[in-house]
Amino acid sequence: xxxxxxxxxxxxxxxxxxxxxxxxxxxxxxxxxxxxxxxxxxxxxxxxxxxxxxxxxxxxxxxxxxxxxxxxxxxxxxxxxxxxxxxxxxxxxxxxxxxxxxxxxxx
Amino acid sequence: xxxxxxxxxxxxxxxxxxxxxxxxxxxxxxxxxxxxxxxxxxxxxxxxxxxxxxxxxxxxxxxxxxxxxxxxxxxxxxxxxxxxxxxxxxxxxxxxxxxxxxxxxxxxxxxxxxxxxxxxxxxxxxxxxxxxxxxxxxxxxxxxxxxxxxxxxxxxxxxxxxxxxxxxx
Numbered sequence: 001x002x003x004x005x006x007x008x009x010x011x012x013x014x015x016x017x018x019x020x021x022x023x024x025x026x027x028x029x030x031x032x033x034x035x036x037x038x039x040x041x042x043x044x045x046x047x048x049x050x051x052x053x054x055x056x057x058x059x060x061x062x063x064x065x066x067x068x069x070x071x072x073x074x075x076x077x078x079x080x081x082x083x084x085x086x087x088x089x090x091x092x093x094x095x096x097x098x099x100x101x102x103x104x105x106x107x
Numbered sequence: 108x109x110x111x112x113x114x115x116x117x118x119x120x121x122x123x124x125x126x127x128x129x130x131x132x133x134x135x136x137x138x139x140x141x142x143x144x145x146x147x148x149x150x151x152x153x154x155x156x157x158x159x160x161x162x163x164x165x166x167x168x169x170x171x172x173x174x175x176x177x178x179x180x181x182x183x184x185x186x187x188x189x190x191x192x193x194x195x196x197x198x199x200x201x202x203x204x205x206x207x208x209x210x211x212x213x214x215x216x217x218x219x220x221x222x223x224x225x226x227x228x229x230x231x232x233x234x235x236x237x238x239x240x241x242x243x244x245x246x247x248x249x250x251x252x253x254x255x256x257x258x259x260x261x262x263x264x265x266x267x268x269x270x271x272x273x274x275x276x
Contacts, residue, residue: 017232030240030271032217057227066213066221068190068238075224076232078203 004087006101012079014107020051021074022087022099030065044092046071053103054083063089079105154262158246162219163212170258172250176200177261179249188241188271195224195235197251197259204228207252209235215245240271 007021024046031043043065051059058077077085086100155174157163180194193211200206204226211221224235233251241247244266251259 028240030217056229058229059227060225062220062223062225064218064221066211066216066218066239066241068240072236072238074234074236076230076234078229078231080229 002099003097004099006085006087006099008085008101008103010104012103012105014079014105016079017076018079019074019076020085021072022051023070023072024049024089024097025070026091028065028067028069028071032065042092046089046091049073049087049089051075051077052086052088053077054081058085079103081105154246154264157248157260157262158214160212160214160219160248163248163250166210166212166220166250167258172258172260174260174262177249177251177259179247179261179263181247181263181265183264184266185241185268187269188243188267189269190238191241191265191267193237193239193247195233195249197233197253200233200251200253201231203231204254206230206233207254209233210250210252211239212248212250213239213241213245214247216240216242221247241265241267243267243270 002025004022004024009018012018026046027044028046029041029044031041033041035041045065046063046067049059049061049063050057059075061073063071082103082105084100084102086098088096088098090096157172176198178194178196178198180196181191185191195209195211197206197209206226208226209224211223213219213221221239222237226233239247244264246262246264249261249263253259
């Protein structure tokens with residue numbers, strides 16, 4: 001199963017704003033919860049999420065435990081050339097994740 | 108519907124005594140409304156004033172803010188604080204690079220600085236939708252940093268029925 005699902009409108013016109021949605025599979029463990037035997041569950045939240053459009057930074061989000069588990073994010077970009085939208089994020093375990101989706105721009 | 112019930116309601120409209128009855132009813136209604144008022148006034152919300160959040164004070168560092176343009180859409184009552192839908196936007200910001208960043212602060216969460224959205228100069232629409240966690244009933248503050256240095260603020264209050272992070276906090 002992929003770490004994230006990205007949704008981009010299928011028909012985009014150059015110069016127009018289009019909405020990008022990403023749903024990331026991540027527990028966003030706050031560090032305030034305890035397990036069945038009362039042991040604290042270590043904090044593990046996404047620290048930073050970077051979205052790039054054809055290699056150029058398009059949005060950067062500093063995240064925290066204030067985001068719900070399996071974070072969902074919707075935002076807008078301006079359509080340039082066809083290519084790809086990529087996301088990179090890292091969490092408290094130091095793991096780096098990445099996911100990408102193709103963009104087709106008409107006109 | 109019970110037809111017997113309809114008769115007494117319809118009858119006073121034709122009877123000469125009806126104006127007095129209406130006055131009486133109106134007075135009773137006003138009394139009922141007056142009794143409700145103190146309950147409404149008890150909610151200590153001033154959405155045109157920044158809540159005391161040290162992280163917010165630190166971020167603002169004494170800079171002046173305006174309670175305008177910033178949009179923050181969040182339910183007034185959230186059943187579950189673990190996932191509360193939130194919508195952010197800046198009114199009238201349509202030019203590329205008009206907004207540099209949007210910061211989200213919480214009054215009661217253990218991590219008060221919930222999120223920062225950084226926009227590059229190419230972005231021309233600054234609407235964000237997401238879902239946040241809220242540790243109890245509180246005020247949430249959104250601050251937009253505009254390209255001209257202005258800080259636009261919106262404060263919203265959310266009543267949270269089930270708070271997030273109940274364990275250990």
